[in-house]
Amino acid sequence: MNFDLTEEQRMLAATLTRFIAEQYSFATRSSSACSPEGMSRALWRRFGELGAIGALFDPADGGFGGTGDDIAVVFECLGRGLVVEPFFGALVAGRAIARAGSTAQRTWLARLIDGEAVMALAHGEPESRYELARVATRATRTSDGWRLDGAKAVVIGAEQADALVVSARTQGALDDEDGISLFLVPRDTPGFTLTGYALIDGGRGADLTLTGVTLPPDALLGAEGEGFATLESALGGGLLALSAEALGAMETAFAATLDYLRTRRQFGVPIGSFQALQHRMADLAIELEQARSAVINAQAALDGPRLARERALSAAKYTIGRTGGHLAREAVQLHGGIGMTWELPLSHYAKRLVMIDHQLGDEDHHLARYIALGRAAPHA
Structure with a gap:
């Protein structure tokens, strides 16, 4: 390879x-x-x-x-x-x-x-807890198209979007993979209420309420009730993107911390000369390389067979969540009090890494998902 x-x-x-x-x-x-x-x-x-x-x-x-x-x-x-x-x-x-x-x-x-x-994707809901198939928002056929009713939570980029891809259930039970449909919804559609807010990492999210949102027949994206595979593919790309973004943020935070240890002096010498701090940085360097390996594996698997792809993506997201949180904490601590200040970019990298861990499933979710997919592998 x-x-x-x-x-x-x-x-x-x-x-x-x-x-x-x-x-x-x-x-x-x-x-x-x-x-x-x-x-x-x-x-x-x-x-x-x-x-x-x-x-x-x-x-x-x-x-x-x-x-x-x-x-x-x-x-x-x-x-x-x-x-x-x-x-x-x-x-x-x-x-x-x-x-x-x-x-x-x-x-x-x-x-x-x-x-x-x-554009933005509005899929997660207040009660979905990272489960991709858990869709309560309903889409009902009408004489002239579709009617959408429901709610979406923490939609990244919704305030900026000119149009959104929205998931809704057209049939089936709450957790069924079958019966999920996707719709292309212009931002200014009547009945579409948006409440925006700032996120901890400097980005913005929004909660959406859909009350009697009326759409024409051609708003349906793909075949009715067959949106799960499309969602999985789209969000698979999203999982890889978040993992790669976290990798770039971790590399920058690591380099900034290393530079600080080389220049900050105490007792007449750079604090980077202290063996205890060298050991901590060496551990971070090893974890960073392990995270890079997980992301590279996910890159290679993205266009491959479904089960291998989904396992590689969950492995990368789990590794990024665990390593990103650890590196963020260590980088802030090694900077001392200045590491928490608004003026220092490092604190913003740390907050972004925390936010990435919670987007599309945190490390606990993806560890459990990786294990479940592994058990399913022999029977796939």
Whole structure:
């Protein structure tokens, strides 16, 4: 198995890294995060011009990438810069449209790739507790289309989105995989109420209430009742993206901590010369490499057989959650009191790592899922 990046992927990584370093300073990031929209539309278009959004999608969908390696390259760069622009929503909503969308619905992909549109996926619910098939929101057929009723919780990027992919149950029991349908819903649709709020990591989320939301027949994304496989594929890309983003954030936090230990002096010497602190950093370096291996494995498995893919994704998300939390705590402690200050970027990296652990399932959830998938493997 070849783990080397292609020349195009290396060029993309170099271009994106340089752009973030030169034009996406921490002050710029804070300005975007603290704005009413929680992002910069101008910067979003710039990312589109650079090809960073297009790299997330297959050439057949108007992009020039779309593999696990492409997704990981982009999101690792975003993690290093703590980028708040809505790449995650673009990836998961875009993958759902690319897999199941009609010709008319797929026109959103071109706007998304160019940075002219923003999209989000509204799937998680107040009582779902990370379970992908647990959908209580209902979609009912009407004489002229569909009616949606229900609620969605902590939808990342909902306030910025021009349209959302929304999951709803058209048949079956609460936890059935069969009977879940997906709908493409414009943001300004009547009956669609959004309550936005700031998240701990500088991003923004929103709770959605759908009360008698009326949609035309062509709002259905894919076949009725067959949305689970599309959701699993879309959120599989999301799991890889979050894992790669966390890897980039961890590498940056580790490098900042190492630099601090080399420059902060106590008793006339750098504190990095103290053996106890060297041991702690060595342990973190080992864990960081283990996390990278898990992400690389998930990259390679993304387009493979379902069971192997889902196990690799859960393994990566579990490893990232465990390692990210440990590295964040260690980095803050090794910086001392300054590690908790708002002015130091490190504290924001730590908060982002905590938030990533809880997106799409925390480490406990994915450890249990990995074990359950392993038990199912001989019978698959």
